[in-house]
Amino acid sequence: MNSKPRKFTILIANDDEDTRFLMAEALREVRVEIRSKFVENGEEVLDYLYRRGQFADRSNWYQPDLILLDLNMPRLDGREALTSIRADPDLRQIPVAILTTSHRSGDILLCYRLGANSFISKPVTFEGLVEVMKTLCQYWFEIVSLPPQEL
Template identity: 55%
Template sequence: MADDSEDDRFLAREALRESRVLNDLHEVEDGEALMNYLKGHGEYSDPASAPRPGFILLDLNMPRKTGREALEEIKADSSLRRIPVVILTTSEDEIDVIQSYDLGVSSFITKPVSFEALVEVMKTIGRYWIEIVSLPSSDSD
C-alpha cells in the first residue's frame, strides 16, 4: 500500500484485519518509496522484507512522486506492469478516473468515509484480488 496518510494506512490495516484478509500488508509513504520498494533499492533490497506484491493499493495524491506518476512508471516497466494496481483515493474527480484507466490501473475506488464501509471495501478487494482472480506468478516475467 502506498499512501502518504499515516491515518489512512492505519485504517486500511485495521480494516484488513477486521475483514480477515490474512495476507501481509507492506506500506510505503509515497510514490518514490513505492518505486524503491518494487525495484528493491535502498532499505528495500532484502526480498524477504520487501517481497513482490500480489497487487498494489495506490493513493493518487502523495508527495515526492504522485500515485499517477508511480502508476505510469509501473506500467512502463516490463518487470512490474503485470502487478495489478488498485487506486484507493479520496478523489471523486472524473478526470482522475479517466487518467488512471488510461495509464493501466486495474480498479479505481474512492475511499469510503466510514470505517465500516472501508472494512467492506477491504473485504471485497481481498476476496477479489486474493481469492478469486488468477494472477501471473512473479517468475513469469
C-alpha cells in the same frame, strides 16, 4: 501437495499516517492471509518494487500481488508511480488499484488510461473501509487468477 493457503502481499502507498493505520486495521478483518507493506509516496513504491534503499534487504521483501495507490502523495504521486509501473515490463503484470478520496471523473479516466486495474473512491467511515478491503481482497485473491510469483 501443499495444503497451506498462500499468503498474499499488498503494497499500499498512502502519505497519511492515520489512513495507513485504518487500512491496516481494516485488513485484519479480511479472511484471506494478507501481508501488507505500507509506503508513504510514489518514490517509496518504486524503491520497494526495485528493492532499493530501505527495501534492499531481500529477506523482508515480497513481490506484491496487488498495489494500492493513493493519487495525491508528495515527491511522486500515484499517477506518476502508475506510469512508471506500467512502463516496466517486469512490473506491468502486477495489478494496481487506485484507492483515493477523489471522485473526479478526470482522475478516473486518466488512471484507467494509464493502466490502472481499478479505481476506488475511499469510503468516509471505518466500516466502509473494512467492506472495501474485504471486497477488494476477495476479488483479487479468491476470484481472479493472478500471474505466478517470480522467484
